[in-house]
Amino acid sequence: MADTAVDEKEQQTEEAQTDDKTQAQSAELTDVEQTGDTGEQGSIDILLDMNIPVMASIGETKIPIRRLLQLAPGSVLELDKPIEAPADLYLKGTKFAAGKVVVVDGQFAIRIEQISGLGNTNEENAEA
DSSP states (O other): OHHHHHHHHHHHHHHHHHHTTOOOOOOOOOOOOOOSOOGGGGOSHHHHTOOOOEEEEOOOOOOOHHHHHHOOTTOOOOOSSOTTSOEEEEETTEEEEEEEEEEETTEEEEEEEEETTTOOBHHHHHHO
8 A cells, every 4th residue: 555655656756757847757766885994995094184174264354335345555454353363264154263373484374372172371381
């Protein structure tokens, strides 16, 4: 009885798909037993070696479009953070750390002062 209901449902689905001029075919999948041994393919090393983009933010501002269109070389935009405030680090739009902007070999860098969720900074660790 259940098979009849399933067959009717499949037939209705096929008719609806034919009406939309889209044809779909059923696929029969076989069950596969999962084994505990994944061998070399289960290695996490490939993930650990992947590069992911990290974004640093030193502040934000909001300006009217009129002002945006007036920007030119030499224009200055004031940001919402004081200079002593830490820069925020983001992974895929989620803040994960904060730190001080420094220069290393002529390039900007961030010295991590706090990792989100850990609740402690290097200064607190030095005091302990």
